[in-house]
Amino acid sequence: MKTIQTTILYNKYKDVILLNKNIIVAGICAFVSAAFVTQFYYTHYNESHIASSIVALISEYSVYFPIFGLLFYRDNSHRYINPLTGKKDLKTVKTDIKKLLTAFSISEVAYSLSKISVTYQFLQLGIMPYQTSMLGSLAASTLSILLINFLIIRVIKLFRTQQVQPQTA
Numbered sequence: 001m002k003t004i005q006t007t008i009l010y011n012k013y014k015d016v017i018l019l020n021k022n023i024i025v026a027g028i029c030a031f032v033s034a035a036f037v038t039q040f041y042y043t044h045y046n047e048s049h050i051a052s053s054i055v056a057l058i059s060e061y062s063v064y065f066p067i068f069g070l071l072f073y074r075d076n077s078h079r080y081i082n083p084l085t086g087k088k089d090l091k092t093v094k095t096d097i098k099k100l101l102t103a104f105s106i107s108e109v110a111y112s113l114s115k116i117s118v119t120y121q122f123l124q125l126g127i128m129p130y131q132t133s134m135l136g137s138l139a140a141s142t143l144s145i146l147l148i149n150f151l152i153i154r155v156i157k158l159f160r161t162q163q164v165q166p167q168t169a
Helices: 002-044 049-080 090-124 129-156
Strands: none
Touching: 002 049, 002 129, 049 090, 049 129, 090 129
């Protein structure tokens, strides 16, 4: 019984689960790269707290978006094929890109502002640059993930959940 309920629940929210998986995987890759870049930049080039905060953000974005884009497309490529013709449905692709850009625009503004602010504040306290980058990323990521899920699920409706009915034997 629990297996059927779990399957139904997973099928209902599969797209949202995969989206969050993609956000987390891309976020972890960006998180690690930003910590290294921030530490290297701060110790070798510039001890400016604001410059280091901005470099950390830029390095995260340069890793995050390509990885997220690849993962998202891989998980959703089936949605972009017209079942009747077998060809790419560019209208669906464009619609999804617009929805993702809308959601990410809003959540990334919040992420960017909180990431720079938290990183800057921790650098002011004398915490090691790689640690400040990590703490800033964790705080900003939490806010961003909550915001992106709210926007996508409630407002933008990127994935319209379908009611999955249990099969009766």
